Amino acid sequence: MGKSLLEQLPGIVTEGKRKAAQILENLEGRNRVTLQTRELVIPNKDTLEADLFHQFRSDEVDKVAPNRLIYGDNLLAIAxxxxxDAEYPSMRGKIDLIYIDPPFDSKADYRSKIVLPGVTLDQKPTVLEQFGYSDTWSEGTASYLAMITPRLVLMRELLADSxxxxxxxxxxxGHYVKIVMDELFGKEMFQNEVVWAYSGWNKKLRSSFEKRHDTIFYYSKTKDPYFNSYFEPWSSKEEYVKKRKQKVHLDEAGLExxxxxxxxxxxxxTYLDDVMKQGVVIDDVWRIDKLNNSASESVGYATQKVERLLERIVTASSPEGGIVADFFCGSGTTAAVAEKMGRRWITSDIGKPSSMITRKRMIDQNAMPFLFQAIGDYQVEQARSVLGRKFKVGELAQVVLRLFGAVPLPPEVNQGGAFGRLANEKTLVIATSPNALVTGATLKRAQSARLSTMGGFDKVTVLGWNFADSIGHDIxxxxxxxxxxxxxxxxxxDRLKKKGSVEKLVDDVRxxxxxxxxxxxxxxTQDGESETVSVNLENYVLLSPDxxxxxxxxxxxxxxxxNSEPLALLEYWAVDPDYDGQVFRSVWQDYRGNTGSDGDALRVVTKAQVVVPFKPTPRRICVRAVDVFGYESEVIIENVEAGA
Incomplete structure (x- = not known):
């Protein structure tokens, strides 16, 4: 008989601490994890009445601690x-408040429905999301605790002393995580067990009481946390009097x-006017209804939390201008509330739908400019996890070639192990490195290799992890x-780690x-000191549906x-009218669900009118799009002359 969960718990915590310590040791080394900025979002959604000067706000980005939306594994994001990095300093000891709402139901269904014109697709989570989630629950609660422990250790490092x-x-x-948090933060740092009690109903009679509350554990980093006593107004004098069963009197001046x-x-x-001004002190039982799907704040995300819940937490435990973080972003409620309440924010999620919804949500509420980032060299980090910290790129190339069905070339002509051939065809196959970008120059070298390697091949196939944004046009x-x-x-x-061998994966990889x-x-078109840049979307080709x-x-x-309406597959697109080749600065955006210009919730507009300061010299314009599945692509249009 295996160990019980309580018997496993000490080992789980010890291993979680060890894993976190290893990450902390590598923070200064060349193997440290970095963030790659995919987009500087300067919210300016397409509407019929665009704000002329709204988009010129890139200088409003905080140079030390910018607001950030991060796509990727939160363990890597926290690291x-x-x-x-060279641009933004460490956030260690800088964050005022962390709220997390990690998945806590092993039977949860994370499929999503994608509604297109005339069609509804039932999409399962991406394999990356599936494995991230299945690893969390592979051995039940023990796996969940193994997932959350190192993350909690590192989150504590991010917190300010207050x-x-x-x-x-x-x-x-919940009760198991409470034990882990007592160990990691200290029992004396436990401040409250907040009960979120919500209404609901069930038509079926059960053999136990209905479960209608969640638990929120509140811990501080030190014994002197920032805390602002939270008051909420009474709805009326009558409510106050009724609750206390008291009689109302009038003084000489007629005051109650x-x-x-x-x-x-x-x-x-006690004067009732004074009571109304002060409000009622909130205790640790919060009776707040769950989000109604028809509510104005609903973004159609299954586990979306109501903003009122986060407003209490943000108000109580973060100062104005402070930094609030959420590493299980979901629908972006924490970021949305922090933005509205004058706090800075950082949020991350491993799910593409979460990142897409949150970006749209922040644009929709006219947020301050923020960074959309991803984990730099994500595949390299995973390769280290699967193949060991000292893995060689050639080893990984051999794995990729085998999965593609290619036979490695002889060592004397096999450049770093990256070259192979299809056994029954004269096709050269090149597997690129996960820390290399496939560019137009890469393709030209592949063309030369086709002609010069082993007397020449009829075709060459390049297998890539990461691609230059202009790769489609290079091809x-x-x-x-x-x-x-x-x-x-x-x-x-991730799939190789799960399957354990290449042979078990061969038939599944596409x-x-x-x-x-x-x-x-x-x-x-120039108009005084400004000009309008007109951009048209023409076509979109989705990657292989398989x-x-x-x-x-x-x-x-x-x-x-x-085949019939390819542009209907686009979820979001944006324009940078002065692309520097480094950071994509979107100063105009449109997305499905933005009905302010065309009233169509299922399609993006296909024409952009981007108002910018007039520039007499040519512009380098970049157009970036994200489809409904989260895949990105872009077009760079060079040397666009003024007055064109």
């Missing part, structure tokens, strides 16, 4: 925040008051039918073609949309 953390759970795992017993046996006069410019470029599944290493966006600039986690029926419906 990167602790490490800092900082606090709120961990939102329910009966599935009630009498209460004092400790010395006398009577104390089009080369116009070489003997060159094929395919995407290595980004979750391949290498897909790249997605591709077409757009054009149709004019630059790479998307859909059932056969949904995949068939998707193919129909791809």
């Amino acid at each position: 990167a925040l602790l490490a800092g 900082g606090s953390i709120y961990v939102h759970l329910d009966w599935h795992v 008051y009630v009498l209460s017993d004092s400790g010395g046996g006398g009577r104390v006069k 089009e410019a080369l116009n070489d039918d003997k060159l094929e470029v395919l995407v290595i599944p980004p979750d391949l290493l 290498f897909s073609t790249l997605q591709y966006l077409q757009a054009s600039v149709v004019g630059r 790479a998307i986690n859909l059932d056969d029926n949904s995949r068939s419906q998707l193919l129909n949309i791809m």
Whole structure:
């Protein structure tokens, strides 16, 4: 008989601490985790009445601690925040409040429905999300605790000395996490067990009481946390009087008051106007209804929390201008509330839908500019996890070649182990490194290798992890039918870790073609000191549908949309009218659900009118799009002349 959970718990905590310590040791080394800025979002959604000067706000980004939306594993995101980089310093000891709402139901269904014109697709989570989640529950609660422990250790490192953390759970795992937090933060740092009691009903009679509350554990980092006593107004004088069952009196001036017993046996006069001004002190049982799907704040996310819940936490445990973080972002409620309440924020999630919804939500509420970031060299980090910290790139290339069905070339012509060939075809196969970017120059070298390696091959296939943003146009410019470029599944290493061997994975891996966006600039029109840049979307080619986690029926419906109305597949697009090749600064955005311009919730607009300060010299314009599955693509349009 195996060990009970309580017997396993000491080992789980010890291993979690060891894992966190290893990450902390590597913060200064060359193997430290970094964040890659994918977009500087300067909210300015497309509307019929655009704000002329609204988009010129890039100088409002906090140079030390910018607001950030991070896509990727939160363990890596936290490590990167602790490490800092050349542009932004470490956030160690800088965060005032952390609220997390980690998944706590092992049977939760994380499928999402994608509604397209005339079609609803039932999408399962990406394989990356699936493995992240299945690892969490692979051995039940023990796996969950192994997941959360090192993250809690590192979150504590991020907290300021006056900082606090709120961990939102329910009966599935809450009591076990409480034990872990007592160990990591100290029992004396436990401040409150907040009960969130919400209404609900169930038509079926049960054999036990209905479960209608969650638990939120509130811990501080030190014995002197920031805390602002939280008051809420009484709804009326009548509510106050009724609750206390007191009689209302009038004084000589006609002011209402009630009498209460004092400790010395006398009577104390309390004026109702004073009571109304002060409000009622909130205790640790919060009776707040769950979010109604028809509420104005609803963004259609299954586990979305109501803003009123977060307003209490943010008000109580963070000062104005302080930094609030949430590493299980979900629908972005924490960031949305922090923004509205004058706090800075950092939020992250491993789910693409979460990142997409949160970005739209922050644009929709006209947030201050923020960074959209991803984990730099994510595949390298996973390779270290699967193959060991000292893995060699050639070893990984050999794995990729085998999964593609290629045979490695002889050592004397095999450049670093990256070259292979298809056994029954004269096709050269090149597996690139996860820390290399496939560019137009990479493809030209592949063309040369096809002709010069072992007397020449009929075709060459390049397998890539990461691609230059302009790769689609590089492929089009080369116009070489003997060159094929395919995407290595980004979750391949996660799947390999799960399966345990290449042989068990061979039949499941699909290498897909790249997605591709077409757009054009149709004019630059000057109007005094400003100008309007007009951009048209023309076409979008989705990557291979086989790479998307859909059932056969949904995949068939998707193919129909791809053929009949490809631009309907776009979820979001943005324009940078002065792209520097480094950071994409979006000063104009449109997305599905933004009905302020065309009233169509299922399609983006296909024409952008971007108002910017006039510039007499040519512009380098970048158009970036994200489809409904979260895949990105972009177009760079060079040397667009003024007055074009």
